[in-house]
Amino acid sequence: MKIINSLEWRYATKKFDPAKKLSNQQIDTLKNAFNLTPTSFGLQPLKLIVIENKELQEKFIELSYFQRQVADASHLLIICVENDTTTKDINAYFDLEKEIRNVDETVIANFRKQLIEMYANKTAEERKLSAVYQAYIALGNLMTVCAVENIDACPLEGFIPQKVDELLNLKSLNLSSVLLLPVGIRANDDIMSTLKKVRKPLNEMIINIS
8 A cells, every 4th residue: 555655645746845955866766767667669769858957947937837846846857759769769779689688689680670660651740649658658657756755746748848949959859848847845835735636436437347
């Protein structure tokens, strides 16, 4: 029940204490959790930007419809996707697999070829959309880890991605921003922290098939 208690504890933090900072160890935990997020075929078409700069964070307020969490949080995490997944990216993954697992090319050659063909048959838009779906998996993973580690967080879709991309010059990195996740420590006067969760009964949410 420990994980359930942690998930009961978490909520979408509306007000962070700007004077309180997360430790380097906590941030390292989130970085590693992000890197361990499962992705399709293990290709990891994602990047995580970690911002710990109040002056820069303040610029995000207007870009996120004046939600102060982006500035008051200890750190602002930005989940980004690569704008395309290319044959070069796929080959890089298999080359890394050979290095880490010490496998011979003959073992992975067929799968390498199949994956290259599969992605070549998709449009660039389809390849990017696939990466966007995976960004949400990363978000869910990070939020669960935050709950377990007693780190407050507030997932945000409500921002202007094009403006964020311009601010951080993400186009030059072949990236697009998808989700924001301010993380930190809740303020003592955030009234949302004391409210009961509003959730449907389990019997309305779960379908058991025997």
